[in-house]
Amino acid sequence: xxxxxxRDYQNxxxxxxxxxxxxxxxxxDDADLNTFDDPLNQRTTGxxxxxxxxxxxxxxxxxxxxxxxxxxQASSWTxxxxxxxxxxxxxxxxxxxxxxxxxxLRRDLxxxxxxxxxVLYPRHLFAAWGGPDSLRGAYASLRSGGxxxxxxxLAGLAGRVMxxxxxLGTGSGGNVGNAGGELVGAGGGLRDWDLWGPLVFCLLLSxxxxxxxxxxxREVVFSxxxxxxxxxxxxxxxxxxxxxxxxxxxxSICVIGYTLFPLVIAALLSALKLHWIARIPVYLVLVxxxxxxxxxxxxxxxxxxxxxxxxxxxxxxxxxxxxCLCFIS
Amino acid sequence: MExxxxxxxxxxxxxxxxxxxxxxxxxxxxxxxxVYLFGLLFTDNLVMIFIIxxxxxxxxxxxxxxxxxxxxxxxxxxNEVDASTGDSHWVxxxxxxxxxxxxxxxxxxxxxxxYTQPVFWVLLALVAVLTFKFIWLPxxxxxxxxxxxxxxxxxxxxxxxxxxxLAGSAFSGGNLAGSIASNMVGRFFTR
Numbered sequence: 001x002x003x004x005x006x007r008d009y010q011n012x013x014x015x016x017x018x019x020x021x022x023x024x025x026x027x028x029d030d031a032d033l034n035t036f037d038d039p040l041n042q043r044t045t046g047x048x049x050x051x052x053x054x055x056x057x058x059x060x061x062x063x064x065x066x067x068x069x070x071x072x073q074a075s076s077w078t079x080x081x082x083x084x085x086x087x088x089x090x091x092x093x094x095x096x097x098x099x100x101x102x103x104x105l106r107r108d109l110x111x112x113x114x115x116x117x118x119v120l121y122p123r124h125l126f127a128a129w130g131g132p133d134s135l136r137g138a139y140a141s142l143r144s145g146g147x148x149x150x151x152x153x154l155a156g157l158a159g160r161v162m163x164x165x166x167x168l169g170t171g172s173g174g175n176v177g178n179a180g181g182e183l184v185g186a187g188g189g190l191r192d193w194d195l196w197g198p199l200v201f202c203l204l205l206s207x208x209x210x211x212x213x214x215x216x217x218r219e220v221v222f223s224x225x226x227x228x229x230x231x232x233x234x235x236x237x238x239x240x241x242x243x244x245x246x247x248x249x250x251x252s253i254c255v256i257g258y259t260l261f262p263l264v265i266a267a268l269l270s271a272l273k274l275h276w277i278a279r280i281p282v283y284l285v286l287v288x289x290x291x292x293x294x295x296x297x298x299x300x301x302x303x304x305x306x307x308x309x310x311x312x313x314x315x316x317x318x319x320x321x322x323x324c325l326c327f328i329s
Numbered sequence: 330m331e332x333x334x335x336x337x338x339x340x341x342x343x344x345x346x347x348x349x350x351x352x353x354x355x356x357x358x359x360x361x362x363x364v365y366l367f368g369l370l371f372t373d374n375l376v377m378i379f380i381i382x383x384x385x386x387x388x389x390x391x392x393x394x395x396x397x398x399x400x401x402x403x404x405x406x407x408n409e410v411d412a413s414t415g416d417s418h419w420v421x422x423x424x425x426x427x428x429x430x431x432x433x434x435x436x437x438x439x440x441x442x443x444y445t446q447p448v449f450w451v452l453l454a455l456v457a458v459l460t461f462k463f464i465w466l467p468x469x470x471x472x473x474x475x476x477x478x479x480x481x482x483x484x485x486x487x488x489x490x491x492x493x494x495l496a497g498s499a500f501s502g503g504n505l506a507g508s509i510a511s512n513m514v515g516r517f518f519t520r
Binding site for chain 1 (some may be wrong): 395418422
């Protein structure tokens with residue numbers, strides 16, 4: 001006890017004094033004076049820096065009352081938070097605690113952009129589906145033939161998405177684990193979750209949808225869509241967790257939030273008063289796109305080995321519901 | 330108590346060693362409250378106020394977590410996910426004492442701001458409930474979650490207990506803050 005408490009004194013002179021007192025309380029009754037650490041000596045080492053004007057007997061009681069109680073209070077309710085303590089000198093990430101503001105901002109913006117790319121280009125899915133050639137084919141026909149031409153292509157894709165289990169599971173046996181490694185590794189970028197995507201896309205979706213509603217209903221539409229998105233994300237996440245997926249709650253929210261991006265495009269088209277006939281194919285494509293991104297990321301992470309379809313079905317309902325909202329608004 | 334706070338690191342931004350960081354931080358903190366409280370005086374658009382307040386809160390959360398804590402008091406926290414199991418755990422980092430010189434003015438500002446903000450939002454939540462303005466409750470709930478998360482996490486980080494040295498001074502500062510708060514609440518009621 002003596003050595004660590006002395007070291008502590010150098011750091012927190014005002015605090016550990018009463019720890020010392022506690023030690024005295026639990027010392028065995030039959031111990032004689034020689035078995036104790038020299039308390040007077042310790043107290044003076046702790047106390048001199050602390051209140052030089054006091055007599056040597058007084059320091060443990062005076063001057064530290066306010067700080068010791070607050071420390072005890074603080075440690076009682078914050079030490080229960082599970083987690084790991086680090087000091088920057090001893091950790092591997094020491095280099096980033098003194099970096100400039102711009103470095104931090106740039107790193108985080110790049111992280112957001114990487115996650116968005118993951119949604120724009122659901123590569124795990126396409127990799128499992130038939131390699132980059134057929135993917136390029138789909139994109140090429142999307143560009144050349146317009147939406148009508150690409151519709152069959154992506155409708156076919158959506159059909160396969162429904163069969164996601166065979167797609168990701170049997171399509172290539174090693175692919176699930178492989179893609180999982182990629183997801184959580186440096187390539188996937190979704191290991192380090194953030195909530196910017198869910199927040200921004202949710203706000204955009206609610207705002208765009210409420211723009212077209214009647215004046216009196218605006219607030220209701222906004223809060224309704226806002227609540228629906230968050231509740232929907234929570235429900236889908238809980239379902240994935242209950243199916244035994246090895247993904248954390250916040251990670252799942254992050255993934256679902258970022259995959260809302262195609263639906264934001266749908267809401268934007270609605271806000272721009274796209275004709276309702278044109279909406280049908282376009283919105284189907286956009287929902288399928290969201291779905292593809294969701295399956296690519298969630299399925300690729302090896303969430304639930306044999307139940308990808310089951311885990312992803314509520315996600316499909318969620319996207320479809322939001323797509324319908326965009327359609328009717 | 331031999332900490333330099335005895336020589337008053339008084340609450341003026343001129344004594345700060347990161348004045349821009351500090352002022353931006355206080356700006357985010359205060360502006361989210363101001364927009365929430367007084368935004369409706371300037372526009373009738375509830376949705377607009379909601380969005381601006383949420384964006385300000387999010388910006389404040391991010392800025393406090395990743396930049397202000399690091400620069401002003403050398404504390405930081407984040408979440409790490411275990412790749413194989415999907416378990417996440419929290420990491421609380423503090424700079425080794427002595428390696429980083431922490432300006433007493435900065436750290437006083439920091440801890441006062443970090444502890445008073447949740448109090449304001451709790452008061453506003455009570456006001457929203459008592460005046461039956463339930464449409465604001467989701468916003469207040471989000472604000473509470475964001476601010477309290479930061480408060481708890483930074484208290485947890487602070488294992489070298491800079492905050493406890495500041496507890497007394499924070500209380501004396503709290504009187505001023507409290508009078509501002511009661512003013513704001515009063516104006517909220519009369520609206």
